[in-house]
Each structure stands twice: as structure tokens, then as C-alpha cells.
Amino acid sequence: MQKYKETGYKTLFDEDNRYERLSKIGNPLEKLSKVIDFEMFRKDLEEAVLNKDKKSKVGAKPYDVVMMFKIMVILQPQ
Numbered sequence: 584m585q586k587y588k589e590t591g592y593k594t595l596f597d598e599d600n601r602y603e604r605l606s607k608i609g610n611p612l613e614k615l616s617k618v619i620d621f622e623m624f625r626k627d628l629e630e631a632v633l634n635k636d637k638k639s640k641v642g643a644k645p646y647d648v649v650m651m652f653k654i655m656v657i658l659q660p661q
Contacts, residue, residue: 611657621649628652 606613615621628648 612653615653615656621653624652625649 632648633645
């Protein structure tokens with residue numbers, strides 16, 4: 584069973600093409616990922632953010648907590 588929401592419909596080469604285009608224009612996540620291991624925050628983020636008291640599995644799945652954390656880091660004003 585999948586734990587997190589999928590982010591859109593992907594065809595065979597979509598992901599590779601997207602990463603290649605982002606690399607060419609200067610993907611800020613590539614630079615951050617070389618310096619910060621975001622996965623080390625996963626356990627703490629899941630404990631703090633995910634609702635564990637759900638009575639059923641009905642409804643939309645949450646977005647990946649690490650992905651949302653990366654978004655928040657990038658959107659911080661400089």
C-alpha cells in the first residue's frame with residue numbers, strides 16, 4: 584500500500600526529462616541535497632505531522648512530509 588500521494592501522472596521518461604531540464608536551469612534542490620540529508624528528518628516529521636488517530640483509511644493520502652519540508656525550506660525568504 585502506498586503511504587503518500589502521487590504527484591501527477593507520469594509516463595516512462597517524464598521524470599528523467601524533468602530532472603534534466605531542472606538541472607540545466609539550476610535546480611536549488613540539487614544544491615541543497617548535496618549539503619543536507621533530508622531523510623534524517625523523516626521520522627520526526629512523520630511523528631509531528633501525520634494524523635495517527637484516523638478511524639479509517641478513507642480520504643486523500645497526505646503528501647510526502649519530506650517533500651513538503653523541502654518546499655518550506657526553499658520558500659523561506661533570503
